[in-house]
Each structure stands twice: as structure tokens, then as C-alpha cells.
Amino acid sequence: MNEPLDLDVVAKHMSGRIDGFSGPVSAEKTPTGQSNPTFILTSPTGKFVLRRKPPGVLLKSAHAVDREFRVMSALANTGVCVPKMYFLCEDEDVIGSMFYVMEYIEGRNFVDPRIPDVTPAERRGMYDSMNSGLAALHSIDVNAVGLSDYGKPGNYFTRQISRWSGQYHASETGTISEMDQLIDWLSRNIPDGDDKTSLVHGDWRIDNLLFAQKGPELVAILDWELSTLGHPLADLGAQLMQWAMPVGPEGRGLDGVDRTTLGIPENREYVELYAKRTGLSEVPEMGFYIAFSFFRMAAILQGVKKRALDGNASNPEQGLRLGSFVPIFARKGLQIANGE
DSSP states (O other), X not given: OOOOOOHHHHHHHHTTTSTTOOOOOEEEEOSOOSSSOEEEEEETTEEEEEEEOOSSOOOTTOSOHHHHHHHHHHTTTSSSOOOOEEEEEOOTTTTSSOEEEEEOOOOBOOSSTTOTTSOHHHHHHHHHHHHHHHHHHHTOOTTTTTOTTSSOOSOHHHHHHHHHHHHHHHTOOSOOHHHHHHHHHHHHOOOSOTTOXXXXXXXXXXXXXXXXXXXXXXXXXXOOTTOEEEOTHHHHHHHHXXXXXXXXXXXXXXXXXXXXXXXXXXXXXXXXXXXXXXXOSSOOOOHHHHHHHHHHHHHXXXXXXXXXXXXXXXXXXXXXXXXXXXXXXXXXXXXHHTTO
């Protein structure tokens, strides 16, 4: 996984594909991005971002950088803020795996949803921007932007539970009884309305967002690997799931936080605002969607752990550390399922 980029090859490939580009380039690997290694490229022309599939044997349908490139290209000039896409290289012989190059956007990125070092008023504005950005995403006309075939319409949770159960078992390194129980509960408790379909991000959380250098505005939504056509409440459930985690660099949650003092909305207020923005007639109950999000994240982290053990992780040490959260996510999902 520490295989370096051939920067001469990268620069040559960028020439002629990006107007006005000139080399040479230097590269700095970002510390985040366990699934698809991401590099900030610096050249005399300016900065760019290169995102690639990891080398090695990969799970089927995982690390879909081509899907990321397609969806962000389709969302250009819409109300959804995404970086400009420059080109996709599907020829794995160029640098050893498929990759794309996109615009580098200056912005603030936060892994802690408490958003330190800002005022309560700015923090509240950032949460409002997150809510507005999610509502804008779910309001996209997929036919108008050419994404009507980006996924299968309807039966989203049925298909997702099947997919991620398969991915989980394919990368399983030991039995976790809570995960097996959670998979069973989810399969038996899919809510009515599973046929509702919109474009979904698939991993909606604060560390996949960029905010303006000054002010609360959302300027970019990143990491679209899990995007598809699906049920919009899956994205909302994913965000509420993160908030239920412990605070700190590992949990990255809001459990036990005095949200009122910090200017962070409570779950109900946030869901009500989303429902108003998207025109829902009723404020949805979110229990199933949060439990599903815990399940899916556990399955994702199990894959990260397996890649670390196999030597294919972007950051093996962090991969193993993240993998240790799998039973915690499974247990929390089961607690939500049981109404605890």
C-alpha cells in the first residue's frame, strides 16, 4: 500500500487533459481516506486532487472511483456543491490502479462534529448548511442529470442489507453475535416505503464535507464512493448514527454533549428541519435508519480491518484500529433496534 505514485507519469497524463496545466508535480497523501488513497498534487499550475483505487485484490463493487467521478461530474452546475472533475483514467497500467483527478477546493474540514474553535452561532449555521446540503442532494432530478441508471430504484434497504451482509461475511475474521442478530432484525423490520428513491450520498457525515474558510457555508461534498439511487432517509440516519457515538477522535460523536450550549440542534429539530425542506408530510421516526447505519458502518469497518490484515489498507495501523470498532457498532445498532 505504500507504493509511491510515479509523478512523472501522473504529470504526463494530466498534460493535455487539463487546460493550462504544466508540471512537474509533487504529491502529499492525505491522512484520511481508508478506502481510496487520496493525494493532493501541487504543480506550477496550482493544486489538484488525485483519488485512486488501492492496488491488490479487492472486494467486488468496492472502491468505485469511477462511480465517484460519474456522480460528481453529473452534479456540476446543480445546487449540490461538488468539485470540478477533470478526467478519469480507467487504464490500470498507468499508475497501477484506476484513478481520477479533480479540483482542489480550499475549505475547512472537521472530523469532530462538535466543531471546535468556532462560535455557537457559526456552529449552528454550519449544521444548517449540512441540513440544507442534504435536502438539496435528495431533491436532485436524477433523470435531468443523467443518473436514472445510477442504481436500481426501489427496495433499497432490502438490497443494501443483502449487499453489506455479503460484504461483511466475505471479510469476516471472527464471529460477532450482535452483528448476526442485527442483520436478522433489520431483515425483518424494513419500514413501509422502501420504494422511495432519490440520489443518496451513502456516507453523509461531517468529515466528508468542506466548509468555507470563513463563515458557515458548505463548499464541497466529498467521498461519493457509496453513492447510488436509494432511500433518502439512509443518509439522514447515517448522520444521526455518527452523533450517537462517543466524543473524541475515534468515536467522532456527540454522545453526552450539551448541544444547546454549543449551538448544535437536537436530533428531532434537525429531522424536522430536513422534513420541512424536503416537503415531507410527517416527521419520520428514525430508529430503523439509525440501526441500519450502524450495521452498514460495521460492515465497512470489517472490510477495512480485513484489508489491513491482508496488507492492502491505505493505513494498516489505522485500519486495524478502526476494525476494533466493528463489535461496538454492531452492539449500538442492536440497542437502537431494541429501543434502548
